[in-house]
Amino acid sequence: MASIPLRLTDHAYDVHIGPGVRHRLAEVVGRLGAARAVVVSARPPEWVPDTGVETLLLPARDGERAKSLGTVERLCGEFVRFGLTRSDVVVSCGGGTTTDVVGLAAALYHRGIAVVHLPTSLLAQVDASVGGKTAVNLSAGKNLVGAYWQPSAVLCDTDYLSTLPPRELLNGYGEIARCHFIGAPDLRALPVADQIAASVALKARVVEADERDAGPRHILNYGHTLGHALEKATGFELRHGEAVAVGTVFAGRLAGALGRIDEARVAEHRDVVRSYGLPAALPAETDPADLVRLMRHDKKAVSGLTFVLDGPGGVELVDDVPAETVTGVLDGMPRAPLADLVGAAEPLTPEPLAPAPETARS
Ligand code: GLY
Numbered sequence: 001m002a003s004i005p006l007r008l009t010d011h012a013y014d015v016h017i018g019p020g021v022r023h024r025l026a027e028v029v030g031r032l033g034a035a036r037a038v039v040v041s042a043r044p045p046e047w048v049p050d051t052g053v054e055t056l057l058l059p060a061r062d063g064e065r066a067k068s069l070g071t072v073e074r075l076c077g078e079f080v081r082f083g084l085t086r087s088d089v090v091v092s093c094g095g096g097t098t099t100d101v102v103g104l105a106a107a108l109y110h111r112g113i114a115v116v117h118l119p120t121s122l123l124a125q126v127d128a129s130v131g132g133k134t135a136v137n138l139s140a141g142k143n144l145v146g147a148y149w150q151p152s153a154v155l156c157d158t159d160y161l162s163t164l165p166p167r168e169l170l171n172g173y174g175e176i177a178r179c180h181f182i183g184a185p186d187l188r189a190l191p192v193a194d195q196i197a198a199s200v201a202l203k204a205r206v207v208e209a210d211e212r213d214a215g216p217r218h219i220l221n222y223g224h225t226l227g228h229a230l231e232k233a234t235g236f237e238l239r240h241g242e243a244v245a246v247g248t249v250f251a252g253r254l255a256g257a258l259g260r261i262d263e264a265r266v267a268e269h270r271d272v273v274r275s276y277g278l279p280a281a282l283p284a285e286t287d288p289a290d291l292v293r294l295m296r297h298d299k300k301a302v303s304g305l306t307f308v309l310d311g312p313g314g315v316e317l318v319d320d321v322p323a324e325t326v327t328g329v330l331d332g333m334p335r336a337p338l339a340d341l342v343g344a345a346e347p348l349t350p351e352p353l354a355p356a357p358e359t360a361r362s
Contacts, residue, residue, distance in 0.1 A: 002197040006130070006204040008150065008211055015130055015154040015204070017197045022118055022157040025091065026052030032114050032152055034089040038079055040102045042094030043120055047160070051091065056082040060102070062095040062121075064236070067136045069145060075105040079113075086110040089152070095121040096128030100143075103134030107149030114152045120160040122172020122192075123241055126179075126199040127220075129154050131207040148212060156200070158193045167239065167342065173276040174241025175199065178222045178248045180272045182206075182315050188275050218317045222308045223248030229294035233286045237338060238279075245278035246341075251309060254321070254329045260311035279341035281334040288330035292323060 001018030016024060029037055029051045037051040042062040058078055060066065079090070090113055092102035099117045106115035119129035135146025161169065176187060176195050184202045187195045203220060210216040227247030230238050238246070252269025255261045273280045295305055304320040311318075 002193065004197060004200045004204050006150075007208055011150050013151060013153050015156060015200050017125070017156040017158065017200065018193055019159050020157060021155045022047075022049040022159070024153075024155055025049045025116065025118070028116055028153045028155070029053055029089055029091075032089055032116075034087060034114065036082065036084055036088040037091055038075075038082055038084055038088075039091040039093060040075060040098065040105075041092075042098045043160075047120070048091075048093050049118075051089075056084075060094060060098055062097050064097060064137060064142065067097045067101045069136055069138075071101050072105045072108065072136060075102065076109050079105070079109050084109070084113065086113055089114045089116060091116045091118060092129075093118040093120060094124070095119070096124040099124050099129040100133075100135050100146075103132075103149050103151070104136055104146055107134055107147040112149065115149065117151045117154045118160075119154065119156055121164060122161055122169050122196070123175060124172075125156040125158075125161075125196050126172055127175045127203065129156070130200055130203050131220075132211065150211075156196055158196070161192060170277060171239040171241035174223075174227075174239075174244040174248075174278055177245055177273050177276045177278055181248065181252070181269065181310055182219045182222050188272070215317075218308055219315045222315060223251050225295050225305075225307050226250045226291065229291045230283065230286065232294050233290055234283055234338060238283060238342065242279055242342060245273045245276070246280065246282060249273050249280045250282075250329065250333060251307060253333065254307060254326065255309040255311060257325055257329050258309070258318075258321070260309055265310065279336075281336040281341060282330065283338040283341055284335040285338055288327055291330060292326055295326070 001021060004015045006013055035053055037053050037055045039048050039055055040058045040060045041048050042060045045057060090106040092099045099119055103115055106113050117129040119125045132148045132150035134149050135143035138144045176199050179199045179202055184198050187198050206217055206220055223244045224247060227244035230243040230246055249269050252266045256266035270280050305326055306319050307321055308315060309318045
């Protein structure tokens, strides 16, 4: 088991990673001194470990549609009915959309109550549950309303990963692959728990340097400018991690076209992405002009087209990249039908979760 500390000026917590770490929940809740817990879970009740205190279990759903202000209001209403106080705790159990919406409910309830995340997807374990970004969607766009609200602990139980369909596992590898270019060592040959630990350790150091996304934290969005555009352009048929993988290959090619990195480094982008079984080509159904238009609206775009790019001084935010260069690189990308791209992964056989030794809740 690995424990990665995340130390901020006014808050510190650990991210525990390994098989069975969900069973540390009661110890974490006990340390917080909470008398009650609300567990919001998008997974079956038997996946939720004992909290050690009086507990309300609220079923939830993963998915962008559940990431709404309506869900936050409904959750907070349940917290009130249960009598949750500011010294109690909220626990999320599910994928990244669940940790996002439950994190925001915790940030707002009584102006902030402790939250512990039990991320169950690889994507949520390596990224969404760590670092304190919480948000919900509006009809105008994704993650438009949110808050920075750091958890009191994150328990990344790798037992949960054996329950994931292959494509969901692949989705998480998109975020692990991009770590290769923003300061992580080569993680490809490591066991998944070590890949998660290294990705979380990298993210923890970045968040410690820039909790509120004022500068250095932008590097975590490597591959995301095109990635977000691809998610939108494909109606979210390309999953986030898959889109980030294609965006990572594109970021390498764009940095090459701008003379920031050499050919070998450009090729490394494609090789790393492919070796995780991730897509490295543009969906043939997408139109480069449409992608450029979508990228102009990226949240990180302060002026013109903005990308996080590799270069001689390392990875940095690069503003005002000429549109013709971007279009030229998009035109030069390999293309494949969407159905072929997302079928590219080797199938893995999901197994049922090992039974929890303690399921009773008081
Ligand atoms: N997922 C990017 C960040 O947490 O900043």
